[in-house]
Amino acid sequence: MRSTFKLLFYINRQKIKKNGKCPVMGRITLDGKVSQYSTGEDVQPKFWDANKGRAVIHGQNPETSIELRGLNRKLEELEEKARTAYKKSVDSAGYVSAEIIKNAVTGKAQPKEHLLALFDEHNEEYAKRVGIDRTHHTYIRYLTTRKHLYNFLQYKYGVEDVTLRSIDMQFIENFHFYLSTILKLKTISLNDYLILLCKIVRLAVKRRILSRYPFTGYKLEIPPTLHRHLTGEQLAKVMAIDLPTYRLCHTRDLFVFSTFTGLGRAEMAELSERHIVTAPDGSKWIHINRQKTKVECRIKLLDIPLKIMEKYKGEGENGRLFRVPATCSLSRSLKIIGEMCGLECHLTYYMSRHTYATEICLSNGMPIETISKMMGHSSIRTTQIYAEITNQKVRRDFGKLSEETKGMYSLPDDNMPSRVYQCGRYSGWKKECDQEKNEKVP
Incomplete structure (x- = not known):
């Protein structure tokens, strides 16, 4: 050079x-x-x-x-x-x-040349941005990734840190193996930690600590995504079941509210009176920005969400409509509700949003462009992933297609001999066709 x-x-x-x-x-x-x-x-x-x-x-x-x-x-x-x-x-x-x-x-601003040292520096800077342009949830993920890396280095190499220049493709493969076998994490969970490790290593490349990215060619294993939603029968069970405690009733009502509005847990926690807008015709609408995409959602409040709002009026703090528990608390309650209803599926809060797109909107004939606007998606391709076509809608749509095309098309009667299909394996087919043709001539 x-x-x-x-x-x-x-x-x-x-x-x-x-x-x-x-x-x-x-x-x-x-x-x-x-x-x-x-x-x-x-x-x-x-x-x-x-x-x-x-x-x-x-x-x-x-x-x-x-x-x-x-x-x-x-x-x-x-x-x-x-x-x-x-x-x-x-x-x-x-x-x-x-x-x-x-x-x-x-001697100032010396770059951190060790993996966990750079990780700690990144996390300190990230913590200062939490609440401004970064979320606390992602900050916790970085801390957890750092903890898993430290335990991995102790387990695999018997050291507390490694130099960034010693990291190679084998390192990330060993870390992947550690997460999947020792910690027994599922692919969708361990991918989060691998992605954050890759981000820290790319930061080292950006700061010129590394001359090249050592994980070039490495691909995450992407499991097939199952966008589960409740059927109409399952949703009816959840809404009708008699629950024994206030906590379970409260969780069920929040779930149902999200099922009829498409709001995620983050938007439910922020929902307040200022987000409720009354239209000139007297109908009430929710105008709120999605925290993930910053795109505004415009959702009409149906009868069931309005009843739930009235039921819990005054419960929320600082002007909010609801008191929304933490995700882990909601998950525990929903698991109990799912078992009591006999749903035979793992009931999660996010299924309410997916059920809104499929069972409430798409199955009732709402255009996907409207659903995309109501759910606050930045791209309609995202809506196509969420809004899976249900079997009920497939039967209904093909029923309409069958009625509309009935008698519209027909095939001509060409008097084709029955042995023509054997032309590929029967050498005498042409001779027999000519013989049948001559027999028909008077």
């Missing part, structure tokens, strides 16, 4: 201190780009040789000479440190900049 690399020391004559000395500055020039820094030393201008970039020692008294020799020795150490940083950066990363050399000389 060829580059123009120059070092220069000079004094800033514009800043003269009270003792008559000027600060000594360093300048690094690399491929035309300049980076300057303060050496932390100073000297009187009359003792400075601008051509050599050093203090003049010859002809000075012994006390001054000792001081100036110490200054020159410090400058030589800084120069050697800069040249070492230049060579190390070129040899290891294949890339160097004036800013990298400056940081190495001054």
